[in-house]
Amino acid sequence: MESKFGDYLLSVDHISLSFGGVKALKDISFGIREKEVFAIIGPNGAGKTSMLNVINGFYHPQEGEITYKGVHRKQMKSHDAAVHGIARTFQNVALFKGMSTLDNIMTGRIIHMKRNLFWQAIYLGPARKEEMANREYVEDIIDFLEIQAIRRTPVGRLPYGLQKRVELGRALAMEPDLLLLDEPMAGMNIEEKQDMCRFVLDVNDQYGTTIALIEHDMSVVMDISDKVVVLDYGEKLAEGTPDEIRGNQTVIDAYLGVTTAN
Amino acid sequence: MEILTTIFIQPFFDMAADPILFLQVIWEGFVTGILYSLIALGFVLIFKASGVFNFAQGIMVVFAALTLVGLHENGIPAYIALPITILVMYALAFSVERLVLRPLVNQPDIILFMATIGVTFFLIGFGEFIFGGEPKMMITEELLLPYGSITFFDDMLILQEIDIAASGIAALALIFLALFLGKTKIGIALRAVADDNQAALSVGVSLNTIWVLVWFISGIIALITGIMWGAKSDVSFALSIIAFKALPVLILGGFTSVQGAIVGGLIIGIGEKIGEFYWGDLVGGSIESWLAYMIALVFLLFRPQGLFGEKIIERV
Numbered sequence: 001m002e003s004k005f006g007d008y009l010l011s012v013d014h015i016s017l018s019f020g021g022v023k024a025l026k027d028i029s030f031g032i033r034e035k036e037v038f039a040i041i042g043p044n045g046a047g048k049t050s051m052l053n054v055i056n057g058f059y060h061p062q063e064g065e066i067t068y069k070g071v072h073r074k075q076m077k078s079h080d081a082a083v084h085g086i087a088r089t090f091q092n093v094a095l096f097k098g099m100s101t102l103d104n105i106m107t108g109r110i111i112h113m114k115r116n117l118f119w120q121a122i123y124l125g126p127a128r129k130e131e132m133a134n135r136e137y138v139e140d141i142i143d144f145l146e147i148q149a150i151r152r153t154p155v156g157r158l159p160y161g162l163q164k165r166v167e168l169g170r171a172l173a174m175e176p177d178l179l180l181l182d183e184p185m186a187g188m189n190i191e192e193k194q195d196m197c198r199f200v201l202d203v204n205d206q207y208g209t210t211i212a213l214i215e216h217d218m219s220v221v222m223d224i225s226d227k228v229v230v231l232d233y234g235e236k237l238a239e240g241t242p243d244e245i246r247g248n249q250t251v252i253d254a255y256l257g258v259t260t261a262n
Numbered sequence: 263m264e265i266l267t268t269i270f271i272q273p274f275f276d277m278a279a280d281p282i283l284f285l286q287v288i289w290e291g292f293v294t295g296i297l298y299s300l301i302a303l304g305f306v307l308i309f310k311a312s313g314v315f316n317f318a319q320g321i322m323v324v325f326a327a328l329t330l331v332g333l334h335e336n337g338i339p340a341y342i343a344l345p346i347t348i349l350v351m352y353a354l355a356f357s358v359e360r361l362v363l364r365p366l367v368n369q370p371d372i373i374l375f376m377a378t379i380g381v382t383f384f385l386i387g388f389g390e391f392i393f394g395g396e397p398k399m400m401i402t403e404e405l406l407l408p409y410g411s412i413t414f415f416d417d418m419l420i421l422q423e424i425d426i427a428a429s430g431i432a433a434l435a436l437i438f439l440a441l442f443l444g445k446t447k448i449g450i451a452l453r454a455v456a457d458d459n460q461a462a463l464s465v466g467v468s469l470n471t472i473w474v475l476v477w478f479i480s481g482i483i484a485l486i487t488g489i490m491w492g493a494k495s496d497v498s499f500a501l502s503i504i505a506f507k508a509l510p511v512l513i514l515g516g517f518t519s520v521q522g523a524i525v526g527g528l529i530i531g532i533g534e535k536i537g538e539f540y541w542g543d544l545v546g547g548s549i550e551s552w553l554a555y556m557i558a559l560v561f562l563l564f565r566p567q568g569l570f571g572e573k574i575i576e577r578v
Contacts, residue, residue: 078463083466096454107450110447
């Protein structure tokens, strides 16, 4: 896919991350182009989620550099990441369980609420207008994700598949440039997976959002991604188009558990 | 039979026989209650934002009041001492976040609770070191707070002007906070933080900013409480025990609810005054000091999450 700038939206260079003596990521480098659907795959414990955590600033790597929108950084800060357009979902749904669907998605608008505290406190004038605009944006997302029926339901009571959808909605409300999805289809039935695939592709298509996702379902990954990177034991095994990955012997070995001689 | 009459019937006859006196009792309870509400609100804010029960809330009341009075004693006029005290409370909030909360992030709640006990003893020591341990008079007059009293019904109903001012200021503070925490960005962010730290971070809420903010607001609340309570008695370290009166309020209102803190405070305040006045003599008086806890205990049996607390639903 041809990028607008012909450059990477986000690239990581020689990232290494360790917790005490455990090396979670070893010298990882890759780049994500604008408007791409980029998949990170690999067996359990390969460091996929750690990689996402590094990108959105939850983890701070000991070595390496992250370049996002042309700015070089040693590490991301989670607040900066959010403000500059990196949104994410979590492997184990992390919603605000006590709040309704609507309020959950509304939290995605926090970074877009600019009015000063005084107006906010008395909730008049500009603050009110701003809230209306935010509400409208949130309603659009609710329509887009087809979750009108559950807007007032506390999310703790929703089934898992819908919770994942609400979480996607919250991330979308941030109007992200880069959307990180950590196993968006895990634990879903086929129908829910198809819906989720459709939403991911539509987001990519309609909003032009760049997407980086972790997924275990290979048929999904091969169907929707433009580019795939494979991690195993914190190391990068391969990078390429789905077709290249499918034919890559190292990747096949890693997934089948074959030990290569040396 | 006679005992039942004295417990269940006589007090109500007493109330009806002298409605003005009854009104007076309610007023006294209201004034105490609204101050309880304020203290409870300080707890609720910090509990919501950082999931920690702030043991230091009581001593913060004393520390704020002591700072104000201490500055004034050293020749600084009240209108300068007040802003300086507010700055000191901000510095305290900032330091607590930097030195206590941030290093202990992601630790179990009990560790954070212990840390606030540490803060308590630090503030006791630090306060005594700077301002000395003996009780001080609140600078009521210099702060332009009214004194004297207003009477109604041929001097039958007496309202202290300081009480009127106290409830007025407290009510304003409560209304402001309720609005502030309801619909605003900070309000939503605070609810988000209260619910899930990591998810809140991912939508761009800065935990550190929220923590400093809630500790600062709690500090301001402590200052208001300290001034008002100090004006009614005096400013001493013993004042910090009124914070424990916030416990039954919190049980009644729920640890996470702003409205709960307000309503709970009023119920406890008015309840204990009426109890003391009309039922206290039956058991030799002084039931005011424990009645609040009794009310809370009975309440706990029926609504463990409090009046307005979020219902604890967990799927198993």
